[in-house]
Amino acid sequence: MMDKKVKIVDKKAALLQATLTLVNNHGFHNAPMAKIAKLAGVAPATIYLYFENKQDLINTLYLEVKKSYSDFAFTNYEASMSVKKGFEIIWNNIAHYKLNTISEANFLSQCDTSPMIDEAIRIEGLKNLQPLLDLWEKGKSEGIIKPLSIYALYAHTIYPLSFLLEMQQRGIFTIDETMKANMFQVAWDAIKT
Amino acid sequence: MMDKKVKIVDKKAALLQATLTLVNNHGFHNAPMAKIAKLAGVAPATIYLYFENKQDLINTLYLEVKKSYSDFAFTNYEASMSVKKGFEIIWNNIAHYKLNTISEANFLSQCDTSPMIDEAIRIEGLKNLQPLLDLWEKGKSEGIIKPLSIYALYAHTIYPLSFLLEMQQRGIFTIDETMKANMFQVAWDAIKT
Amino acid sequence: MMDKKVKIVDKKAALLQATLTLVNNHGFHNAPMAKIAKLAGVAPATIYLYFENKQDLINTLYLEVKKSYSDFAFTNYEASMSVKKGFEIIWNNIAHYKLNTISEANFLSQCDTSPMIDEAIRIEGLKNLQPLLDLWEKGKSEGIIKPLSIYALYAHTIYPLSFLLEMQQRGIFTIDETMKANMFQVAWDAIKT
Amino acid sequence: MMDKKVKIVDKKAALLQATLTLVNNHGFHNAPMAKIAKLAGVAPATIYLYFENKQDLINTLYLEVKKSYSDFAFTNYEASMSVKKGFEIIWNNIAHYKLNTISEANFLSQCDTSPMIDEAIRIEGLKNLQPLLDLWEKGKSEGIIKPLSIYALYAHTIYPLSFLLEMQQRGIFTIDETMKANMFQVAWDAIKT
DNA sequence: TATGAATGAGAATTCATTCAT
DNA sequence: CATGAATGAATTCTCATTCAT
Numbered sequence: 001m002m003d004k005k006v007k008i009v010d011k012k013a014a015l016l017q018a019t020l021t022l023v024n025n026h027g028f029h030n031a032p033m034a035k036i037a038k039l040a041g042v043a044p045a046t047i048y049l050y051f052e053n054k055q056d057l058i059n060t061l062y063l064e065v066k067k068s069y070s071d072f073a074f075t076n077y078e079a080s081m082s083v084k085k086g087f088e089i090i091w092n093n094i095a096h097y098k099l100n101t102i103s104e105a106n107f108l109s110q111c112d113t114s115p116m117i118d119e120a121i122r123i124e125g126l127k128n129l130q131p132l133l134d135l136w137e138k139g140k141s142e143g144i145i146k147p148l149s150i151y152a153l154y155a156h157t158i159y160p161l162s163f164l165l166e167m168q169q170r171g172i173f174t175i176d177e178t179m180k181a182n183m184f185q186v187a188w189d190a191i192k193t
Numbered sequence: 194m195m196d197k198k199v200k201i202v203d204k205k206a207a208l209l210q211a212t213l214t215l216v217n218n219h220g221f222h223n224a225p226m227a228k229i230a231k232l233a234g235v236a237p238a239t240i241y242l243y244f245e246n247k248q249d250l251i252n253t254l255y256l257e258v259k260k261s262y263s264d265f266a267f268t269n270y271e272a273s274m275s276v277k278k279g280f281e282i283i284w285n286n287i288a289h290y291k292l293n294t295i296s297e298a299n300f301l302s303q304c305d306t307s308p309m310i311d312e313a314i315r316i317e318g319l320k321n322l323q324p325l326l327d328l329w330e331k332g333k334s335e336g337i338i339k340p341l342s343i344y345a346l347y348a349h350t351i352y353p354l355s356f357l358l359e360m361q362q363r364g365i366f367t368i369d370e371t372m373k374a375n376m377f378q379v380a381w382d383a384i385k386t
Numbered sequence: 387m388m389d390k391k392v393k394i395v396d397k398k399a400a401l402l403q404a405t406l407t408l409v410n411n412h413g414f415h416n417a418p419m420a421k422i423a424k425l426a427g428v429a430p431a432t433i434y435l436y437f438e439n440k441q442d443l444i445n446t447l448y449l450e451v452k453k454s455y456s457d458f459a460f461t462n463y464e465a466s467m468s469v470k471k472g473f474e475i476i477w478n479n480i481a482h483y484k485l486n487t488i489s490e491a492n493f494l495s496q497c498d499t500s501p502m503i504d505e506a507i508r509i510e511g512l513k514n515l516q517p518l519l520d521l522w523e524k525g526k527s528e529g530i531i532k533p534l535s536i537y538a539l540y541a542h543t544i545y546p547l548s549f550l551l552e553m554q555q556r557g558i559f560t561i562d563e564t565m566k567a568n569m570f571q572v573a574w575d576a577i578k579t
Numbered sequence: 580m581m582d583k584k585v586k587i588v589d590k591k592a593a594l595l596q597a598t599l600t601l602v603n604n605h606g607f608h609n610a611p612m613a614k615i616a617k618l619a620g621v622a623p624a625t626i627y628l629y630f631e632n633k634q635d636l637i638n639t640l641y642l643e644v645k646k647s648y649s650d651f652a653f654t655n656y657e658a659s660m661s662v663k664k665g666f667e668i669i670w671n672n673i674a675h676y677k678l679n680t681i682s683e684a685n686f687l688s689q690c691d692t693s694p695m696i697d698e699a700i701r702i703e704g705l706k707n708l709q710p711l712l713d714l715w716e717k718g719k720s721e722g723i724i725k726p727l728s729i730y731a732l733y734a735h736t737i738y739p740l741s742f743l744l745e746m747q748q749r750g751i752f753t754i755d756e757t758m759k760a761n762m763f764q765v766a767w768d769a770i771k772t
Numbered sequence: 773t774a775t776g777a778a779t780g781a782g783a784a785t786t787c788a789t790t791c792a793t
Numbered sequence: 794c795a796t797g798a799a800t801g802a803a804t805t806c807t808c809a810t811t812c813a814t
Contacts, residue, residue, distance in 0.1 A: 026308060027221065148376075148379065154356065159356040160345075
């Protein structure tokens with residue numbers, strides 16, 4: 001039957017969700033397996049039916065979130081678009097993701113700046129955003145974008161959104177649509193020739 | 194004699210240094226007090242002569258590093274400088290700090306993206322960049338800098354350096370002086386009117 | 387099956403029993419959780435499945451022993467009995483408990499003279515002797531018993547047994563049935579009009 | 580000089596007093612050497628100039644308090660007095676001590692019902708109240724006092740005061756002079772023939 | 773699959789005691 | 794005599810993981 005499979009997915013998903021919540025709110029330390037199980041509505045031992053150990057649970061969550069982030073980034077994007085148009089779509093997708101799918105975005109930030117993810121598992125650098133890198137290469141060859149390393153380009157266009165996410169997360173600052181448009185302008189000014 | 198005072202400072206400093214190293218390499222979890230003590234060359238109980246508990250140790254380290262960072266940021270800076278000149282000096286100081294004082298910069302990144310620092314302490318550490326904020330206000334009123342929130346300005350000029358630090362940290366990317374000059378140009382283009 | 391429930395009760399009971407023994411023999415200090423666990427035949431961590439912490443373990447034990455003591459005190463007693471008859475039964479029950487259920491009686495003495503039990507818990511344990519207090523009120527209104535505070539009555543009739551328990555405990559003195567009868571006479575002479 | 584000697588006595592006394600206070604208020608556990616030193620106004624290491632170790636400190640305090648109690652008990656008493664008069668004086672002395680020198684009395688209670696004092700040090704049973712025992716023997720031979728063991732006599736006359744002390748200590752009950760007179764009557768009624 | 777009781781290893785923290793000064 | 798920094802050993806408690814059911 002399908003029922004069983006669905007249930008499995010449900011429990012695994014519930015565990016991943018619970019982990020996300022607890023790690024975000026209390027940090028990797030202070031997210032004990034017992035609490036994760038409780039929040040997911042299962043017994044502690046059940047976790048080990050779906051994951052090898054705590055590290056595996058975290059790694060799995062990381063990969064899953066990272067994928068959802070990357071997938072979302074390229075919604076409605078076509079490689080055939082103009083450089084500016086394509087960049088605008090991708091930038092807005094990512095902005096939307098970071099400012100709305102807050103838990104996930106926050107979790108990624110935390111993973112990317114702490115040694116809680118195994119180095120081998122971490123998707124290094126920007127490999128997951130390949131279409132954006134390709135777009136930038138095209139822009140550079142067309143002379144539209146400054147001839148800089150992709151790391152520099154990323155640092156000044158996409159990465160700033162992480163800072164704003166943090167500020168929003170802590171209630172220090174909130175962003176509306178107008179502001180978002182301004183922000184895009186800043187990002188574009190930074191890298192356009 | 195001065196000896197005693199010196200020794201006290203030495204031990205406290207050794208403990209802070211050991212904590213920095215261990216938290217950077219293994220995360221807040223996996224930096225047990227016993228290991229910190231061992232690396233600092235003291236007995237575990239000795240930690241409690243200088244710090245109330247583990248959280249206090251981390252908080253103290255955070256504030257101290259944050260201060261050293263802020264102090265470094267304004268080296269050679271004078272409020273009387275022109276907006277661009279002043280900004281250039283500060284930006285370069287911070288770039289230098291982030292790319293050379295790697296452990297400290299890395300520790301700050303980790304603290305700022307995870308719930309391991311008490312919110313009250315974080316706020317205390319925030320006040321140190323005031324002169325930069327003042328400079329931006331001046332730039333905005335002079336019409337030299339875009340009329341954006343200081344958070345947006347920070348996100349697009351200083352914060353990108355954190356990303357490059359991470360990439361450098363992982364051996365993915367390294368920055369030379371020419372590149373640093375280009376990077377400043379990008380930052381300036383982003384916020385200038 | 388009932389087996390599981392029985393086992394749970396067994397372990398909790400074993401822990402309480404072990405605590406009783408160790409606290410009696412070595413005091414609250416010098417009754418470390420590790421020793422308690424060992425004597426009960428479980429791992430130290432297991433204690434925390436049944437009790438919140440050490441204080442909770444002691445409090446629980448206190449309340450349980452206090453209850454067994456009170457229950458025993460009123461065996462065969464009926465509120466309808468004459469004052470003297472009722473008092474005689476209760477006094478003898480308590481004497482029997484104190485001189486035979488030595489560990490428990492000793493533990494209660496220790497708790498009642500040291501700050502090791504939370505005040506709130508102590509008060510909760512106090513309510514169990516109500517029928518005796520009622521009996522005394524009746525005796526006072528009938529003019530059979532001196533019109534004194536219940537504390538004074540308790541101090542001169544029941545409390546003396548604690549002293550004899552201590553002396554017996556230390557091998558200084560032992561009590562036989564004849565002596566017990568004399569002792570009752572003394573108690574009765576003390577409070578009768 | 581005398582000054583030094585006086586100082587020594589002062590510090591030793593201060594340490595004993597501090598110990599008394601802390602053990603009474605928080606129990607033997609929770610009366611750490613560091614706190615005792617602080618309350619006495621000396622450095623922790625200083626304790627070891629006056630006492631061998633913690634147990635020695637407690638033992639010394641016990642013996643000292645026990646002696647002060649015994650000495651006080653026989654103030655104004657003469658062996659030549661009549662049995663009732665002598666008993667009345669002694670009983671009142673002890674009542675006065677227990678109800679006024681509360682800390683000391685309370686400490687003795689705690690020591691006498693817990694294993695915190697070395698068995699070898701404890702002044703066993705009633706040996707410290709010899710003149711009272713002699714008086715009772717005289718009373719028994721004169722037929723004025725019931726022919727009971729001294730332990731029974733003590734249990735019903737002096738020991739009840741400990742219970743009232745505890746009640747007073749906890750604010751449950753207070754005793755005025757009239758009540759004290761009544762209480763003496765009860766004690767006397769208990770043991771007189 | 774799912775469980776929850778159980779635990780060994782280790783975590784933070786405390787404390788009686790020592791020792792150089 | 795006096796100190797206070799220092800500590801080894803122990804203490805309470807936590808937690809990832811297992812195992813019988």
